[in-house]
Amino acid sequence: MNAMRAVIALLVADLRQRLRTPRFWLLIAGLAGLMWWCFPAVDRDYLTVSVGEGMRGRYSSAWIGMVAALIYSSTLSLAGFYLVRGTVVRDLETRTWQLLVATTMSRGGYLLAKWLSHMVVFGLLVGAGLAVGLVAQVLRAEDLRIDLVELVKPVLVLTLPSLALTAAFAIWFDLVPWLRRSAGNVVFFVVWVMLLSFGVSQAEQAPGAQLPWPGDPHGLLVAEYDLSHAWPMVDAGKELGLSIGKQALEGKAPVLLDWTQWAITSATMQARSAWLGLALLLLALAIPVLDRCAAHVGSPGKAHGDGARLRWLDAVLSPLQRSRFGALLAAELRLVLRPRKAWWWLAILTAMGVQAFAPDKAVAVAIIAAWILGMDVFARLVLREHETHTAALVFTAPRMRARMLWVRTIVVVGMAWIVTLPGVLRLAAVHPQAALATLATGISLALWGMATGVLFRNGRMFELVVLAAAYVGVQGGLLLNVVIAPMTTLQWHLLGLPLALAILALGWRRLEAR
Known part of the structure; x- marks a missing residue:
C-alpha cells in the first residue's frame, strides 16, 4: 500500500x-x-x-x-x-x-x-x-x-x-x-x-x-x-x-x-x-x-576537451571581436560549435561534399541531411536562458534582449545557409530557382525553429515536423525538397515567414520575462 x-x-x-x-x-x-x-x-x-x-x-x-x-x-x-x-x-x-x-x-x-x-x-x-x-x-x-x-x-x-x-x-x-x-x-x-x-x-x-x-x-x-x-x-x-x-x-x-x-x-x-x-x-x-x-547529467570535462580541439575557431572568429555586437555574435557561435562531437563535423562535411560532387538527384537529399544535422540549433538556441534559468543575469545589460534576439537570428539563419552553401552554389549555375528555394527554405527553417521554440518552450515539436518533412522530401515530396517544384516550395516558405516572425517577436518577450 x-x-x-x-x-x-x-x-x-x-x-x-x-x-x-x-x-x-x-x-x-x-x-x-x-x-x-x-x-x-x-x-x-x-x-x-x-x-x-x-x-x-x-x-x-x-x-x-x-x-x-x-x-x-x-x-x-x-x-x-x-x-x-x-x-x-x-x-x-x-x-x-x-x-x-x-x-x-x-x-x-x-x-x-x-x-x-x-x-x-x-x-x-x-x-x-x-x-x-x-x-x-x-x-x-x-x-x-x-x-x-x-x-x-x-x-x-x-x-x-x-x-x-x-x-x-x-x-x-x-x-x-x-x-x-x-x-x-x-x-x-x-x-x-x-x-x-x-x-x-x-x-x-x-x-x-x-x-x-x-x-x-x-x-x-x-x-x-x-x-x-x-x-x-x-x-x-x-x-x-x-x-x-x-x-x-x-x-x-x-x-x-x-x-x-x-x-x-x-x-x-x-x-x-x-x-x-x-x-x-x-x-x-x-x-x-x-x-x-x-548519474550522467552532464560531462563538463568532456565538453571542455572537445572545445580545446577547435582552437582554429578562435582564429576564424577573431575579426568579430572588434565591436560589441560582433563579440556577442562570436560568443554565440562558440557556444553553438564547441560542444559538437567529431562525428557531427564529419557528417556535415560529408553532406556538403555530396552537395558539391554527387549526382543531381543526391543534392536535394544532402541538403535535407545538412538541415537535419543543424535542427537542434534552430529550435533550442533561443531557449538557452529559459533552460538554464539565467535570464535575470544575461538581460541586465542595456538593450540586451533585442541584441540577443538579433544575434541568435543571424546565427541560426547563417548556419542554415552555410551548411547548404555548396549546394546553393552548384544549383545557382544549373538551376537558379532551386538555389533561391534553398535559401528561402533555410531562413524559413531557422525562423520557424526559433518561433516554435518560444511557443512550446522546447524544440521537440519543431524537430518532429522537420523529421516528417524530411522523410517526405527524401521520397520526392515538397516543402524540403528544393529540386522538385522549387517555385512552389519557395512560395510556401515565403508565405509562412510573416507568421513565424510574429510568433517569434511576441513569444521572445514572454519567454524571457519568466
Whole structure:
C-alpha cells in the first residue's frame, strides 16, 4: 500500500506539472479537432480509412471507434513520443531525482508513475478524439445508434498497446544520456518508421489467411485481417487492403457498408497482448539501469576537451571581436560549435561534399541531411536562458534582449545557409530557382525553429515536423525538397515567414520575462 501511495503521489504531481498550463489544453483541443477531418461527409472527395477499393463503413459507433483507433495508433505513437518525453530528464537535470531517491520510493515505482503519466496524457488525447467522433456520428447521421462499448473497443485493443510501447520508449530515451536531446528524436523517428513496416512483408491479404503472429506494433495488420473476415459484401477470393491516410476518390462516390460490431478473435487478443507485454518488459528492463543513467547529467570535462580541439575557431572568429555586437555574435557561435562531437563535423562535411560532387538527384537529399544535422540549433538556441534559468543575469545589460534576439537570428539563419552553401552554389549555375528555394527554405527553417521554440518552450515539436518533412522530401515530396517544384516550395516558405516572425517577436518577450 505504501508503494502504491508513492506511485499515485508521483503520478499526480507529474500530471499537475503537465496539465497546469493553458498551452497543453490548447494542444489537446487542437489535436482532437484534427479528428474531424478523419470523418469526411459522403459528398467529400476523399477517405481517411477505407477497406478495399473506396469502401468504408457507415458512421456507426464501431466504425467511428475503428477509424479513431487506427489513426491514433499510427500517428499518436509518433507525435505522442515528442509530446510526453522529457519528464525524467527534467527530474535528473533539476536534481529532483536526488530528493526522490532519498525517500522510500522504489525505482520501479518511479518509472511506473512516469509511464502511467504518459498513458494518462495519451488517454486524454484519445478521449477528446472519440468525443469528436461521436459528434461526427450525430451530425453525419448515417447511423445514429450510440454504442459506447463498440466505440471504445478498437481503441483498447489496437491503440493501447501501441501507445504503451511509445510510453516505454519515452522512458528509455529520457534515461540514455546521448538520446535525451535532438539525437534521440532523430533515432526514435527512424525506429518508428521501422516499426510501421514490421510484419507487413509477411502479410497475406487474401480472405481466410492467418494473421502472422504477433502482427505489427500499431495493430494495422490485426484490423486488416479481421476486416477481411467480417467485411460485408465481399466477393469470394477478392483481396482486401486496409488504407489509412488521405485517399482521393477522383470523383467517385464512396461505397458505404453497414459495419456495427467488431468480433475480436482470440488470435487478435494474443497478438495485441504480446505488444503490451513487450512495453511492460521494456519498462521493467529500465529499472536496473536507472541509477547509472541518472548519474550522467552532464560531462563538463568532456565538453571542455572537445572545445580545446577547435582552437582554429578562435582564429576564424577573431575579426568579430572588434565591436560589441560582433563579440556577442562570436560568443554565440562558440557556444553553438564547441560542444559538437567529431562525428557531427564529419557528417556535415560529408553532406556538403555530396552537395558539391554527387549526382543531381543526391543534392536535394544532402541538403535535407545538412538541415537535419543543424535542427537542434534552430529550435533550442533561443531557449538557452529559459533552460538554464539565467535570464535575470544575461538581460541586465542595456538593450540586451533585442541584441540577443538579433544575434541568435543571424546565427541560426547563417548556419542554415552555410551548411547548404555548396549546394546553393552548384544549383545557382544549373538551376537558379532551386538555389533561391534553398535559401528561402533555410531562413524559413531557422525562423520557424526559433518561433516554435518560444511557443512550446522546447524544440521537440519543431524537430518532429522537420523529421516528417524530411522523410517526405527524401521520397520526392515538397516543402524540403528544393529540386522538385522549387517555385512552389519557395512560395510556401515565403508565405509562412510573416507568421513565424510574429510568433517569434511576441513569444521572445514572454519567454524571457519568466
